[in-house]
Amino acid sequence: MRALTLIADRQLELRDVAPPAPPAAGEVQVRVKALALNHLDLWGFRGMAFAKRQMPQIVGVEASGEIAALGPDVTSFRVGQPVVMYGGKTCGVCKACIEGRDNLCENVAGIMGFHVNGFARDLVNMPARLVVPVPNGVSLRDAACAPIAFATVQHMLFDNAKLRPGETILVQAGGSGIGTVAIKMAKAVGCTVITTVGDDEKAAKAKALGADHVINYNTERFETLTRKLTNKKGVDVVFEHVGGEGFNGSLLVLKRGGRLVTCGSTAGPSVTLNLMQLFQQQYKIFGSFGATLQNIRDSLAKMANGLTPVIDLEVPLAEFERGLARIESRKVFGKVIVTF
Ligand SMILES: [Zn+2]
Numbered sequence: 001m002r003a004l005t006l007i008a009d010r011q012l013e014l015r016d017v018a019p020p021a022p023p024a025a026g027e028v029q030v031r032v033k034a035l036a037l038n039h040l041d042l043w044g045f046r047g048m049a050f051a052k053r054q055m056p057q058i059v060g061v062e063a064s065g066e067i068a069a070l071g072p073d074v075t076s077f078r079v080g081q082p083v084v085m086y087g088g089k090t091c092g093v094c095k096a097c098i099e100g101r102d103n104l105c106e107n108v109a110g111i112m113g114f115h116v117n118g119f120a121r122d123l124v125n126m127p128a129r130l131v132v133p134v135p136n137g138v139s140l141r142d143a144a145c146a147p148i149a150f151a152t153v154q155h156m157l158f159d160n161a162k163l164r165p166g167e168t169i170l171v172q173a174g175g176s177g178i179g180t181v182a183i184k185m186a187k188a189v190g191c192t193v194i195t196t197v198g199d200d201e202k203a204a205k206a207k208a209l210g211a212d213h214v215i216n217y218n219t220e221r222f223e224t225l226t227r228k229l230t231n232k233k234g235v236d237v238v239f240e241h242v243g244g245e246g247f248n249g250s251l252l253v254l255k256r257g258g259r260l261v262t263c264g265s266t267a268g269p270s271v272t273l274n275l276m277q278l279f280q281q282q283y284k285i286f287g288s289f290g291a292t293l294q295n296i297r298d299s300l301a302k303m304a305n306g307l308t309p310v311i312d313l314e315v316p317l318a319e320f321e322r323g324l325a326r327i328e329s330r331k332v333f334g335k336v337i338v339t340f
Helices: 039-046 146-160 177-188 200-209 222-229 244-252 275-280 293-304 317-328
Strands: 002-008 011-016 027-036 063-070 082-085 123-127 131-133 168-171 192-197 213-216 235-240 254-262 284-287 311-316 335-339
Touching (some): 131 293, 146 293, 177 235, 200 213, 311 317
Parallel strands (some): 168 192, 235 254
Antiparallel strands (some): 027 123, 027 335, 082 131
């Protein structure tokens, strides 16, 4: 079978490898059908000096597929059933896992496709516990965006920031994979959405997705415009994943007591915080990473109800790198899918 393997920084090789053994007790074997690409794939591909990683490594952090075989005691799935996989190798027995908060697992063995072997291969054995059925009417292409892109946003907006209907939210970098999902999810619950994008073409696309106000951050100051759009009150929630120099601007546009939730730092990981502003304005800042299995189930249910991902580009497995280049170029609007 095929396995797309990272052999050194920025060096991928499509290898022919032995298929996995039949699934053991508690496991299922999944035939991978689609991957969705994330910034995490890009970081892994470029190399991260401080990350403890297995090399060489099979890439692919987010995927969907079909059940190919069942472990001897597994009765909750059937062969041929469409599924998605949870990408964190969590223990399943610690307090956090038992409470359904897998992204806070105390003994996590790593993120698949980043720390340990991932999903860019024809067949993969998984603990049945980490596999989620795809409901009727959801394509495997769309479902591939559930475990990270959709579930991360679901976790950020609703578990952490506790976004409520009628609130106003600023979605930073609305054209990105998770930005497009955030716009759609916030609109679906009746929020007013302000979003930032880097060019006018993306602005039109963000508008078409339902964003109420779109700001081109290269030609306008989002801080000034957001305050103007909210009659100087500021927004209830900021959806952040950019970091860098814009982070303080994101705090500045919050109303008193507002919530900022972040899951990324694509423009830089370090910022200087004004603590006086933080406590006087009673801001709440949430760091968010990954998602729970329930977030994945909820995401798939939203897809079944018509809240589908925006797909920018589909490439075959052999052109995985072209997909990454699309994300790196920042021309991307929505998700990049790798098909098998
Ligand atoms: Zn655990």
